[in-house]
Amino acid sequence: MAVINNVEKVAVILRNQGVISPEQLQEIRRLMEPPPTRHRRRAVHELRKARKEEKYAPDVISAMKLFSIAGKPVDEELIISVVAKEYGIPFRKVDPLDMDAKVVSETLPKPFALKHHVLPVALLGRELTVATPEPEDAAVVQQIVVATGYRVNHVLSARSEIDKTLKQFFGFQTSVAMAEKEVTGQQAGLANLEQLSKLKSEDEISSSDLHIQNAVDLLLHYALTNRASDIHLEPKREHTVVRMRIDGALVETQKIPRVVHGAIISRIKILARMDISEKRRPQDGRIKVQREGKESEMRVSVLPVAFGEKAVIRIFDAEMALKSLEVLGFFPEELETYKRFLAKPNGIILVTGQTGSGKTSTLYSSLKHLYTPETNIVTIEDPIEMVVPEFNQVAVNPAIDLTFASALRSILRQDPDIIMVGEIRDRETAENAVQAALTGHLVLSTLHTNDTASSLTRLYDIGIEPYQIRSTLIGLVSQRLVRVICEHCKTDVVVAPEELKAAGIANSKPLTLKKGAGCDKCRFTGYYGRTGVHEVMDITENLRNMIDGETPDTAIRQAARKAGMRILQENAVRKMLAGVTTLDEVLRLFSL
Ligand SMILES: [Zn+2]
Structure with a gap:
């Protein structure tokens, strides 16, 4: 019987390696005892069956949801890595993105690979690395050596990962190969290729x-x-x-x-x-x-x-896309200010940033935050990014003259409470948005600008009068996305003062920051996921008075900072100091 299908043996290995306690070993053993039966003959039968029955031990044990002595869940990955350690075989986490499709799907015959759960993971020169979940796989390895002529390097991986990857690659490669054959095969069979390509x-x-x-x-x-x-x-x-x-x-x-x-x-x-x-x-x-x-x-x-x-x-x-506002990456103070914007019954809230800065996600999350069965939320989008049943969504269609501006006009007759306009790009849309805000609606929209203050200039450029902005604008949010350091390989990195200077930090001593060392969970990039960095400008009375079409952006920005606004770069640096992101990400953001 394969080691990995022998629950008793695997449980003993877990105990040997100090992963589980003696009590947990007993617990696993009790689970494996055949159920008590009244008739001896039946008991013997059950016992034989239980002995013969090959169960994949990691499935049986992980189903018990045990925790290791070190406090980790005893799951398939942990079990296989411990078995690998016991046998002195390297453990390898399967990363489909790291695989060469040709090696996976063309080195071994599909039935063989699937039957023995063998995943060819790499081919370097004449050396083939194969992953299996079984440590005593000498016979299978020997068969591979004979069949391929390669030297074989055996590593252990979780069976579920191996099977999933095999299916993905064989599935895709086979489908493509079959289709290829269908196309080329038919062409090769005919004398006149030209004619065929016209026929079919x-x-x-x-x-x-x-x-x-x-x-x-x-x-x-x-x-x-x-x-x-x-x-x-x-x-x-x-x-x-x-x-x-x-x-x-x-x-x-x-x-x-x-x-x-x-x-x-x-x-x-x-x-x-x-x-x-x-x-x-x-x-x-x-x-x-x-x-x-x-x-x-x-x-x-x-x-x-x-x-x-x-x-x-x-x-x-x-x-x-429908994340709650709390997980978008706002700092608590900024989130509070932003929620205050959303609580206003009417006016305009603008989210600004470049393409791919997550503006639309913020708008969707905001609308979700505002949604109640009593509110009528209408969106005008180009195109609709995601269909949300709670919203009434209209797609802009220039071919039939349905523009942001014209859609907005029609929508105002539909008794909306909250309106989301995908983007303000022209004067007509901007004026309709102002009209909507003045007639008691909350309007959320985006602008394609770099920071909050420059959005005012952009609105002037579009052709909006300062008084129209003064009477409707509630606040502005500018945002970017930074990559988040992978939690699984986060380590310390000491950064010299000269390097910190580039991020605007004047420190005479080196600082210890965080970075991802790179691991299989993050595909050795050191990052996992992204988060938002925000700059939230509250249009206070003081700022409102400065929106006169003449006060430069820089002065308004300065006044806002004096009133407590943190600019994008400051918040990016705060994220870096908090160990969420890296210096590289902050510098990348500064260079934009
Ligand atoms: Zn990592």
């Missing part, structure tokens, strides 16, 4: 081909499991590169053969309800994906480039 276009294959459907499903699923915010499909001369954005950085995840690119793009276009025959113009659409009972919105944009159509899929995780 790639589109025809794509819309009905099961392999292509599977490949696209797997790709979307893969992105969701790996917390990606964007998927890029980029056609190149040789093949299509798939890259995903995770915590703000793009990572190459897959390569797709050139020949199936068109079919994959067509499938995505069908899902996003685009016109698949249109290949020369950019198109936009959206896809709804159900996964584990949760719904995710994906916004798709297709753009023709040199080697075909490039697709970018933006993923909006419903739970991510």
